[in-house]
Amino acid sequence: xxxxxxxxxxxxxxxxxxxxxxxxxxxxxxxxxxxxxxxxxxxxxxxxxxxxxxxxxxxxxxxxxxxxxxxxxxxxxxxxxxxxxxxxxxxxxxxxxxxxxxxxxxxxxxxxxxxxxxxxxxxxxxxxxxxxxxxxxxxxxxxxxxxxxxxxxxxxxxxxxxxxxxxxxxxxxxxxxxxxxxxxxxxxxxxxxxxxxxxxxxxxxxxxxxxxxxxxxxxxxxxxxxxxxxxxxxxxxxxxxxxxxxxxxxxxxxxxxxxxxxxxxxxxxxxxxxxxxxxxxxxxxxxxxxxxxxxxxxxxxxxx
Numbered sequence: 001x002x003x004x005x006x007x008x009x010x011x012x013x014x015x016x017x018x019x020x021x022x023x024x025x026x027x028x029x030x031x032x033x034x035x036x037x038x039x040x041x042x043x044x045x046x047x048x049x050x051x052x053x054x055x056x057x058x059x060x061x062x063x064x065x066x067x068x069x070x071x072x073x074x075x076x077x078x079x080x081x082x083x084x085x086x087x088x089x090x091x092x093x094x095x096x097x098x099x100x101x102x103x104x105x106x107x108x109x110x111x112x113x114x115x116x117x118x119x120x121x122x123x124x125x126x127x128x129x130x131x132x133x134x135x136x137x138x139x140x141x142x143x144x145x146x147x148x149x150x151x152x153x154x155x156x157x158x159x160x161x162x163x164x165x166x167x168x169x170x171x172x173x174x175x176x177x178x179x180x181x182x183x184x185x186x187x188x189x190x191x192x193x194x195x196x197x198x199x200x201x202x203x204x205x206x207x208x209x210x211x212x213x214x215x216x217x218x219x220x221x222x223x224x225x226x227x228x229x230x231x232x233x234x235x236x237x238x239x240x241x242x243x244x245x246x247x248x249x250x251x252x253x254x255x256x257x258x259x260x261x262x263x264x265x266x267x268x269x270x271x272x273x274x275x276x277x278x279x280x281x282x283x284x285x286x287x288x289x290x291x292x293x294x295x296x297x298x299x300x301x302x303x304x
Contacts, residue, residue: 002087003049004094009042017045020053022225024079026109029203029224031055031079038193039070046094052080054091058099064295066101071187072194072231074125074266075287077106089113102292112288119291124274125267126282134257138250140281148243149250157217157244159251163206165195168218172234191232198222207252209235209244217244221252228256229264249280 014033021027029035036043036055044056055076058067069076078091092113095102105123106112114120130137138146149156169192177183198204205228208218217239222229235245253263265277267284278284 002052002090004090005047006094006096007045007047009044012045017053020047020051021079023051023081024053025081026079026083026107027225028075028079028107029222029227029229030073030075032224034197034201035073035194038190038197039073044096046091048080048087048091050080050082050087052078052083052087052091054078056095056099057104064100065098067095067099067104069103069105070190071184072191074229075105075107077104077110079107080109083109085111085113097294100294100296102290104290106288106290108285108287110288112290114290115292117293119293121289122286123267123269123289125285125287126265126274126277127285128253128263128265128280128282130253130256130259130261130263132257134254137253137257137281142279145246145279148246151243152247157209157239157242157247159248160208160210161206163208163215163218165192165199165206167215168195168206168208168220168232168234171215171218171236172232175236176232176234194231195220205252207248209239209242209248211238217248219245219248219252223261226260227262227264228252230266245276253280 012033017033021031036057040057040059042058044058046054046056056067057070057076058065078088080087088110108125112120169188172191173183173188177188195204195206203222203224205221205223206218207221208215210216217235219233220231222231230249233245233248239245256263263282265282267277268274274284
């Protein structure tokens with residue numbers, strides 16, 4: 001029988017956490033302790049005697065503790081060196097009962113273990129294996145993507161790599177963030193701290209395009225343990241008219257062609273974003289969104 005310990009934040013050995021995470025083939029950049037510290041300074045943990053781990057990212061509102069999905073963190077859940085359905089079920093059962101409400105995205109390796117009252121929906125992720133050479137990878141681009149890359153002719157955007165975290169976030173806030181309008185309070189500050197922390201640890205690559213000294217397009221890649229996550233991207237109208245985002249992603253793909261790196265586009269349920277990613281040859285995968293509501297009435301009805 002799998003034994004699972006619940007640890008409050010002060011009891012978590014961060015060095016041991018990282019050691020256990022690195023043993024998990026399904027590990028993700030988001031689950032590193034320093035990333036969790038930024039998202040939730042009081043995060044807690046479940047640790048199994050088989051080496052499986054699950055961060056508990058939580059906060060309190062109106063006196064109720066609940067699990068939530070931080071901004072810019074796509075997936076959480078159980079990470080395991082030897083996953084099976086019983087592992088996932090045991091960990092979800094072991095979540096302390098004080099967390100009356102959950103609204104979390106499980107990682108793609110997890111299998112759902114839902115109760116009748118739970119709500120489960122699917123989200124789309126997309127990734128691209130960069131094991132092949134650049135010619136082979138580009139041959140898999142859609143006709144539209146190849147056409148957009150040719151539009152610049154002999155004057156393609158000049159791609160630079162001296163983008164700062166503050167510069168990137170400022171561009172993101174006035175373009176993508178404003179366009180989709182789904183950035184929660186404190187989201188921009190969290191994003192900047194994540195990027196700054198990743199740059200300090202050489203886990204981040206920022207590529208951009210400037211015009212007259214002003215950043216008009218940029219992409220943020222988080223590089224860790226054989227996976228590169230396209231965490232966020234941003235471009236203004238000038239950059240869009242010059243097809244800058246196509247050139248930025250194409251440059252990254254060509255630079256890492258043959259490396260075996262997995263380029264994780266971080267996916268989207270937005271059709272236009274899915275088409276953009278798929279146009280580079282990315283394949284779609286599914287991960288689960290789990291909502292569990294055990295709030296007392298009438299709060300339970302209010303959060304339905």
